Amino acid sequence: MLQITCPYCGCRDELEFSFGGESHITRPSLESSDAEWSDYLFNRKNPKGIHFERWIHSFGCGRWFNVARDTVTHEIHDTYKMGEAKPKLAPNMMIRGGN
Amino acid sequence: MKDYSALSLLKNALNKHRGWKHAWRETTPKKNYDVIIIGAGGHGLATAYYLAKNHSIKNIAVLEKGYLGGGNTGRNTQVTRSNYFWPQSCAFFDRSLQLYEGLSQDLNFNVMLSQRGILTLAHSHHEMEGIRRWANAIRINNVDSEVLTPAEVKKLEPLINLDCRFPIHGGFVQRRGGTSRHDAVAWAYARAASEYGVDIIQQCEVTGLNIQAGCVTGVETTRGIIGGDKISIAVAGHTSILAKMAGFRVPVTSMALQAMVSEPIKPCLNTQMLSPVIHAYVGQSDRGELVIGGGADVYNSYAQRGGIPMLEEVISSVLELFPSFSRLRLMRQWAGTVDVTPDTTPIMGKTPVDSLYISGGWGTGGYKAIPAGGETMAYTIANDHPHPLIEGFGLKRFESGALIDEGAASGVAH
Numbered sequence: 001m002l003q004i005t006c007p008y009c010g011c012r013d014e015l016e017f018s019f020g021g022e023s024h025i026t027r028p029s030l031e032s033s034d035a036e037w038s039d040y041l042f043n044r045k046n047p048k049g050i051h052f053e054r055w056i057h058s059f060g061c062g063r064w065f066n067v068a069r070d071t072v073t074h075e076i077h078d079t080y081k082m083g084e085a086k087p088k089l090a091p092n093m094m095i096r097g098g099n
Numbered sequence: 100m101k102d103y104s105a106l107s108l109l110k111n112a113l114n115k116h117r118g119w120k121h122a123w124r125e126t127t128p129k130k131n132y133d134v135i136i137i138g139a140g141g142h143g144l145a146t147a148y149y150l151a152k153n154h155s156i157k158n159i160a161v162l163e164k165g166y167l168g169g170g171n172t173g174r175n176t177q178v179t180r181s182n183y184f185w186p187q188s189c190a191f192f193d194r195s196l197q198l199y200e201g202l203s204q205d206l207n208f209n210v211m212l213s214q215r216g217i218l219t220l221a222h223s224h225h226e227m228e229g230i231r232r233w234a235n236a237i238r239i240n241n242v243d244s245e246v247l248t249p250a251e252v253k254k255l256e257p258l259i260n261l262d263c264r265f266p267i268h269g270g271f272v273q274r275r276g277g278t279s280r281h282d283a284v285a286w287a288y289a290r291a292a293s294e295y296g297v298d299i300i301q302q303c304e305v306t307g308l309n310i311q312a313g314c315v316t317g318v319e320t321t322r323g324i325i326g327g328d329k330i331s332i333a334v335a336g337h338t339s340i341l342a343k344m345a346g347f348r349v350p351v352t353s354m355a356l357q358a359m360v361s362e363p364i365k366p367c368l369n370t371q372m373l374s375p376v377i378h379a380y381v382g383q384s385d386r387g388e389l390v391i392g393g394g395a396d397v398y399n400s401y402a403q404r405g406g407i408p409m410l411e412e413v414i415s416s417v418l419e420l421f422p423s424f425s426r427l428r429l430m431r432q433w434a435g436t437v438d439v440t441p442d443t444t445p446i447m448g449k450t451p452v453d454s455l456y457i458s459g460g461w462g463t464g465g466y467k468a469i470p471a472g473g474e475t476m477a478y479t480i481a482n483d484h485p486h487p488l489i490e491g492f493g494l495k496r497f498e499s500g501a502l503i504d505e506g507a508a509s510g511v512a513h
């Protein structure tokens with residue numbers, strides 16, 4: 001069971017939250033090519049290591065926020081509000097073997 | 100290769116079973132191969148086998164970072180079925196089931212295919228309408244399926260609780276569906292490929308791809324650089340990582356899909372049973388264990404272990420359907436890293452890099468596809484263009500918009 005610290009409500013069980021996939025994805029301009037649009041819609045980083053992702057506190061404040069979580073250990077390194085910059089994490093935390 | 104028979108069993112029994120040969124050769128990597136396949140799971144091994152058998156390409160290496168069949172091939176719940184929805188999916192997955200039906204003979208290895216039927220349940224009037232549409236689509240695609248009333252469901256599975264929290268309104272069955280033994284499938288393909296001269300190299304992790312002028316020329320591994328004219332990626336949950344080495348992105352999310360088995364009991368289930376809405380499926384292995392699975396954990400994961408919330412959801416769903424199972428103990432619980440695509444259809448065929456091929460995005464349902472996946476990828480690699488059965492499964496579909504949105508792929512509602 002993940003323990004997720006909502007930036008608004010504090011630490012709660014994973015069961016109160018819903019997952020929203022990769023965060024910090026920027027929509028390309030309307031003039032973008034099919035390839036750029038498809039990359040935006042479908043392709044994901046899917047890293048083995050730290051993943052910056054969106055969660056919503058569905059059974060709490062109902063607000064979206066960001067989580068920096070390791071996809072191998074599931075350890076949560078940070079949670080931060082929408083619109084805030086990614087936290088700086090040590091480089092050796094970002095990439096795991098075989099990446 | 101036809102040395103597994105009743106006669107050979109008898110002969111070896113008289114010799115206290117000391118005469119058996121190793122099923123495949125242990126090898127060290129050569130400098131160069133015609134084809135290198137990354138990943139010695141079911142798909143990689145089957146691809147090597149059909150390259151040798153159907154296309155006479157035998158200078159092949161299958162590289163495996165761990166041990167053969169130790170990833171999703173050894174972690175799935177062995178469901179073998181072709182009850183898909185769209186014509187492209189039905190054609191491909193039914194080809195796979197047809198190959199499964201002859202696989203024990205073809206590979207001289209008992210894969211223990213048991214066509215006990217796969218039963219899909221509906222829990223509301225609307226879901227029953229959806230099931231009728233699904234079952235009829237399957238029939239239009241020349242695959243067997245039969246719609247069942249609640250009484251017919253009860254006749255098939257007498258232990259089922261029709262008046263559960265979400266009462267059962269009926270279902271449908273594909274009688275040719277069922278289970279087979281996943282380790283046997285991996286070992287049988289490995290043995291047959293090895294017999295053709297394919298090198299299976301375990302404990303050999305690919306750490307980089309060598310690409311020159313847009314064409315792949317070899318791989319860097321933990322056991323040195325190996326040259327290859329053609330290279331194929333079949334690494335399931337690590338598809339994104341291999342694609343990144345090759346310099347392109349894929350629409351894949353890796354997630355943990357868990358499964359579990361109970362202690363063994365006498366035969367009590369007749370079918371492989373599945374409920375899309377309450378998110379659980381259960382069957383009984385030949386050893387008597389109940390094999391239970393459900394949906395994938397909701398977040399990205401490479402951990403190969405499942406979380407408690409999904410475990411609880413799956414178990415409570417199964418107990419609602421079969422209250423009598425509540426006295427059983429679970430023996431094991433595990434997870435595989437599944438590579439899920441946005442339309443739950445696999446990604447097969449060519450890549451943006453010349454001579455580099457991909458078979459991935461199998462998500463929660465790659466096991467049943469192993470024979471046809473191997474056969475069509477072998478054709479694709481040998482001819483450098485996609486096999487007709489997988490023309491629609493290429494990476495390009497995400498750009499053109501021709502997605503094959505296969506809700507039946509996972510069998511459960513994700």
